Amino acid sequence: MNPDTVSLIPKVDLHVHQESSPRLDRVLSRSTPREPFDWQSWSADMIARTPPGIERLRELASVHPVPQELDQDPELFIARHVDLFSEAASDGAVLVEVRCGRKSVRRPDFIPLFREAERRVRMHHPHFHAEPVMMFKLWYGEHETESLMSECLRLAGGVAGIDFVYEPYDREADWSLAYRVADRLSSEGFGITAHVGEFSTANIRSALKMPGLSRIGHGLQAAESPELLNLIGESGILVECCLTSNVKLGAVRELEDHPIRRMMDLGIRVGLGTDDPVQLCTTIGAEYARAGDLGLGDAELLRVSTDAVQASFLPEDAKARLRTLLEPFEHGLTAEGRKAFESDV
Numbered sequence: 492m493n494p495d496t497v498s499l500i501p502k503v504d505l506h507v508h509q510e511s512s513p514r515l516d517r518v519l520s521r522s523t524p525r526e527p528f529d530w531q532s533w534s535a536d537m538i539a540r541t542p543p544g545i546e547r548l549r550e551l552a553s554v555h556p557v558p559q560e561l562d563q564d565p566e567l568f569i570a571r572h573v574d575l576f577s578e579a580a581s582d583g584a585v586l587v588e589v590r591c592g593r594k595s596v597r598r599p600d601f602i603p604l605f606r607e608a609e610r611r612v613r614m615h616h617p618h619f620h621a622e623p624v625m626m627f628k629l630w631y632g633e634h635e636t637e638s639l640m641s642e643c644l645r646l647a648g649g650v651a652g653i654d655f656v657y658e659p660y661d662r663e664a665d666w667s668l669a670y671r672v673a674d675r676l677s678s679e680g681f682g683i684t685a686h687v688g689e690f691s692t693a694n695i696r697s698a699l700k701m702p703g704l705s706r707i708g709h710g711l712q713a714a715e716s717p718e719l720l721n722l723i724g725e726s727g728i729l730v731e732c733c734l735t736s737n738v739k740l741g742a743v744r745e746l747e748d749h750p751i752r753r754m755m756d757l758g759i760r761v762g763l764g765t766d767d768p769v770q771l772c773t774t775i776g777a778e779y780a781r782a783g784d785l786g787l788g789d790a791e792l793l794r795v796s797t798d799a800v801q802a803s804f805l806p807e808d809a810k811a812r813l814r815t816l817l818e819p820f821e822h823g824l825t826a827e828g829r830k831a832f833e834s835d836v
């Protein structure tokens with residue numbers, strides 16, 4: 492894969508977490524003499540001392556380089572979103588869907604601040620779109636889940652979709668609460684996805700029965716079972732693949748073992764995601780390049796972007812605008828195509 496070709500493709504990051512403390516650390520380190528947290532060394536150490544799988548995921552969630560309370564400052568809240576959006580947009584992203592937590596969603600100023608960050612990045616990258624996706628962690632329990640559901644309904648038209656996470660994550664969980672929430676929110680127009688099949692095949696079947704589900708996050712362990720692959724293919728849902736994350740957290744032993752290529756060959760739609768790009772030291776451009784390393788050619792990488800736009804939780808008019816942007820590239824990934832893309836600014 493020619494790196495120049497990869498750089499031409501308008502990209503979509505369908506699966507990126509907000510990483511509030513790591514982002515704030517990065518933002519604050521720019522205005523102070525201290526260095527930002529060294530995630531490169533940290534992740535190398537973490538991989539050396541922690542067995543692959545869910546324990547690495549827990550370690551990742553346990554490090555907060557700066558106090559999360561700083562996020563209360565509206566300017567810092569905007570600045571950490573600008574950091575995420577501009578990193579993605581500079582790397583060719585036209586859309587990112589950001590996983591946000593309950594603290595963000597409960598802020599009365601959440602959507603105005605999120606849109607302000609998007610506006611600032613659009614001054615330099617006019618085609619860029621960002622959408623917030625609310626993470627529902629089902630271990631919060633019924634009462635808290637009901638309360639968060641009300642918050643989402645209050646923000647209807649602001650929060651684009653819902654992403655379910657549950658416990659146990661790598662063994663069969665009880666999905667009844669998720670089904671109830673998904674049924675209600677999908678009927679109100681929210682997109683539905685779920686973290687599933689990252690470290691085991693458990694829960695994939697249950698997730699596929701969820702009302703309104705159109706995507707799953709990770710999902711790669713489905714490759715262990717032809718029957719699950721069949722079910723996913725027949726359902727038409729898209730699999731959000733996070734290649735670097737899957738390697739670093741040990742969901743696959745090495746990149747070459749990742750089933751993205753096999754899934755595509757079976758007609759399963761796939762998208763790409765950075766998952767936790769600060770902590771895992773990646774970018775969306777690097778993820779497209781890695782997919783290229785796994786044998787996805789120009790046309791297939793373009794299809795990844797086209798399918799991701801289609802499966803995104805954007806409103807239809809915004810999807811149509813992004814489709815128009817991608818169309819010239821279908822006639823050849825050329826420097827001329829890129830110029831047309833840029834002159835359309």
Ligand SMILES: [Zn+2]
Nearest residue numbers: 508686708766
């Ligand atoms: Zn994730």
